[in-house]
Amino acid sequence: MSQFLNASDAARRLGISTKALRLYEERGLLAPIRSNAGWRAYRPEDLERASEIVALRALGFSLAQVARILKGDASGLEPALAAHQASLEGRLRELVEAIDGVRALRGDLAHGGAPTTSDLARMLVLKPGLHVAFALPWPWGGETFELRDIRPLTYITGPLGSGKTRLAMRIAEQIGGVFLALDRAADPSLQLKIEATVGLLVQDGATDTAALRALLCALEASQPVVVDLIEQGLDRATQEALIAHLRRRTPGVPPLFVMTRSSSILDLDALGPDETVLFCPANHAPPFRVAPYPGAPGYEALASCLATPEVRARSEGVIAVRR
Template sequence: MNPSTMYLHTSEAARKLGVSTKALRLYEERGLITPRRTSAGYRIYDEGIMVRAAEVVALRALGLSLAQVTRVLEGEPRDLEFALVLHEAKLGDEIHHLVCTKDKVNHLRAQLAQGKVPAEGEVARLLKPSTGLSVAFELPWPWGGEWFELRDIQSLNFIVGSLGSGKTRFAQCLAEELPDALFVGLDRFDEGRSASSVRLHADKALQLRVNQALAWLVEEGGTESENLIALLAGLEAEGPTALVIDMVEQGLDRGTQEALIALLRQRARMGARPLFLMTRSSSILDLAAMGPNESIVFCPPNHSPPVQVAPYPGAPGYEAVAMCLASPEVRERTAGMVAWLPEASGLSRATQLR
């Protein structure tokens, strides 16, 4: 090795690239990067590998699947062209927003020149504009009518809670209170697989969107299944301004869950309609991978009102959320089970595993 070359360990490379170490391992598994190894077997990243990895990260940020990234790096430009068209449209929206913000700044300066003080909250809204979507309502049973407010709703929102916490009832109520929202329940499976087929056959535009999403997910490592198609039929439906999905991971294996959340995160970055995902899977809600346009709503097991939880260790409620999450394999093995822990300090506690 050249002593003048800088080498980074995996954690250092991930931090510099702004991704998780898990993402770097995935890129390596897919053959997109090949870090060197020390004599002790540790991965190290030199300048050349970091340049390659940065290109992969940038292509992923544009919304390309791992298979599409591979094709682009091999010299096939078609997938990149489509991604750049979408990115250009997003930049146009951001430019429009900046122009509007500049106009507001000019207006405030004109007011100050006339000796007028801005109205309360006007400067705060300028620096941190509202997403424009909020909801407030009385919580249903089992809470007993407590008032709940959710302001500046993010693009991607996770609803987490243990078995019996009331999260399903909360999610249904949320869908009813949000303007033009749709609740996609587990009846997407109970109605029968044929129902999805009939629906897709009758709506060719929906079928095209489902097929495109399905192809992306399969390229990303997902597995095509009737459960996945039934879910996509709900996710791709036109009309609702927001979607609330009951147990989004239901019937999906680990690879499919990881591919699905990658797709939904990519869409969230592109400004898609807000999604509320009920989940207890650590593959869907990877706390270490949460972005700035995501949020968590936690339903406590003691039926205290739902609360928003910040996604970092030490934040109120963080450990409770983490304890609700499990890998897809564990979730499948323990679905519907309740494990009782022995009495401790005079108190009997139950840990619900679903």
């Protein structure tokens, strides 16, 4: 059995969680053998298959798309690859701009000029992004909250009563965005515009519902959008198809903030470089960014407040009351 790995060792080698491995098995993507004691054992071919799944997930594919690709079905590959190419080209443009800036500074040095401290500091950031700073509302004590280099996709999460809704509303106000509350409805004037997207999501396993259409219509806004509990009214397959679609949005679109407590929306093993997680602690300490790596500050608390859509459905409608 020396060539086999247990779940912990296999997950560590792949750079994912054991939870992700169990999810792949649940979806029929992996089939590890069992030891005499009933423990999962991963063979070299299981690890190879799992690494392919991890790579496809990193490209933004949902688990439904991964299953089709592994079976040889290439349908749906084109829009996903096109979006990934656009993202890479956007990063390439940023790198070219940064290289041009460094070249200009070196040219100044060659001619006796000295760059300022601010010139050098700008070299540390490829492309300074949108940022906000404001005093936190209740239930915080007015502490200053600052969010720099806002990414295309930001998740806001935390336990019940942690203040994440108020934080989301204040962010929307500060960046001149739209706050999409839970009582949302599709804009009839945008129905034709979202038909193609609805078709792609349904192909990826989503269910065509009023809740899904209301979300897609709201995302057509020309300004940033902050969504309250994006998973509201969506089943697991729809959530997975939706978040895979949002990860493939065209570079340059307004930033999107989504509140969530669903592990299908906020999959910690699938986060990419263009995504940020903001966590609101239960003790009302100021919200902070959490890196999606076990052992990072706040990671365990973050993971503990996320649940599958089935578990979330049991607590839907629960409201935390603070006297």
